Amino acid sequence: MLSEPTLVDLAPYVTTKVPVSSLESLTLARSREMMPTVPHFVLLLFSLSILSSTARSDLVISRVDRRIDLTSHIVRVLSSLKVENVGAGAVSEVLLAFPNSQAENLATIKTIYIEGKGKGQGSSSLPTARVEPEGVPPELTFYSVSLPKGLEKRETVTLDVLTVFTRSLKPFPEEITQADVQLVLYQDSAHYLSPYAVKVQTLGIRLPSRRVESYTKYPNTKLVESEIRYGPYENVPALSYSPIVVHFENNHPFVVARELVREIEISHWGNVQVTEHYSLVHGGAGTKGGFSRIDYQYRPSISGASSFRQLIARLPPRAHSIYYRDEIGNISTSHVWGDSRRTQLEIEPRFPIFGGWRTSFTIGYGLPLQDFLFESEGKRVLNITFGCPMAEVVIDNLIVEVVLPEGSKAISVSAPFPTRQWQEVKYSHLDIAGRPVVVLEKNNIVPEHNLYFQVYYKFNNLSLLREPMMLIIGFFFLFIACIVYMHTDMSISKSSASYLAKLQWDEVQATVQQVQNIISHFLAVHDRLEASLRDLSRTGDVQSCKAARKAADGQLKELTKELKPLLGFLQSSPQASQIWPKVEEVVAKEKEMQEKLMQKHSTVVDCFEKKLGGREIENRIASQQQKLSALRQEVDDLLEVIDEI
């Protein structure tokens, strides 16, 4: 038989029967101050629950086992419900109720539906959404779980509801010295608050250590090692709330990020760059009385038990170019090690963080593109995690900016939970119109929010060439400027003697270059003739030799014709007086070479026709050969001299 305190009995109970522990009277007085709010709430609830019929009678919870995990600064409550339909028709939703004070701190709620028994058990996640049914007291917030198929009469369904609360552990005392341990308060209800009647329920609260200052003692309460067990309680009516307060020691690092800005920049050349700007604060009991470094370093067991020195971040595998810096500069106290499943980054801020202290820093890393960017149905999909890679961090305000390459169109986002979204533009390297940025914002983030979200967009592969095109056009402008500079005539006076002299010298230079060109053509013809002679000695084909001779003759005639006007100009120009004799010499020598070569050629052809031996031929052309080589040498030397002028 249940002799639990009903709602009416609670008021005197709460104010007098709280067990007094070894804390000073100050603590008791403080708790008396706090308690008056609880009976107010409780009385209101009781009155409203009598007056209105919000208790639902179609469903009954046959069993609920609650496990509250208080080991971290994030409170996780796992309630296993067995809901039975005792009404007339099928029911498609189950309502969950939370007091408003708790619902404000609710970060995420997840319902898992367990079907089947034993080996064939499957679990799937059910949509849970906030609803506002009619006729409910305003102090409660309701969430509705939609069942996949309606629950028939007299059927039972098993649900696992995981709720995560932030800021539910209140440090008490609110300020501690460096040598104190951190004690926190947690308030909840021993009875499961539900719009349905509950047949059997138990509650287990897991604490981080065995040190418990005080906890509300109801009948059927026991403290077993570091777990407080309430229950089992039977046949509790709907909307019953019996408050409990647990005052215990929790030295888990209370890492709270007031603001985190994550910038994810995609480059189609093979890199996803993530930059995270953190602004952290220690969310636990504030520190008073100064900080003693000696105590902290030499007596670590009794100093700074609730402070933290290190933060561990779990980055995706194959992360590279990791940096950790703040406004002062690089922070070198960090370690990275990685394997094929993750890259673990352990960072140490510049100072240990005590209660109320703040620090801010930036972490950046690059990821390979093929791990996160995919192509599906003509669109590109970026699949990346939403939350922060650090362990056990509560984020007050998270802003995720996804910077897509310039030229991305038709951008859409699909996230597993509601967020505020808008678009911006960012100007970066080699940008003309700027890169589109999708910004997602959400408040009250816990590690359970670290799920994947997708950004879809269209991008034409040819747009990738825009960047090298810009560089190429830039360099081309340089060359055009050079050409324009060389072609324009920027002298101020166009009739001065020096300017005219320069003009004439340019002309002479041009003519000399042309002469040089022609001479090199001559020499090429000579080479060809020599080659034909060698061919003759190899193959004995006299006809082709004769044909080559004919062609050479023709070419030489043409070249001589071209040379004539140039030589005439050079002769007449006064500027060329220095260079003219040299040019004359070259031309004369070249003429000599021509004659000698023609002689040699005819001699060799004759000999071949007469079928004379090799040595005879050599004897006859020996002298000519000598002269030819000497002349060749001289011509080359002269050309060099002319070049240098």
Place this chain on the structure above:
Amino acid sequence: MASKPISSPVPVAWYPSLAVLMLSIGLVVTASFFIYEATSSRRNRSLSKEIITGAVASVFLGFGSLFLLLATGVYV
């Protein structure tokens, strides 16, 4: 849903080698451009030859500098 991963059109491991190769070719062509400018006289210069040399040099220099930026980690 068949989603295949997208990666860079040029393998990332090639970036430094490509940068050096393209930049050296580009610089050689630039050198030949400037030599032509310096040695040819006003009358003999041919505009088409200059422009073509300049264009080829700027293509190689453009790609070379792009791969240089990518190889040093500035993923543009």
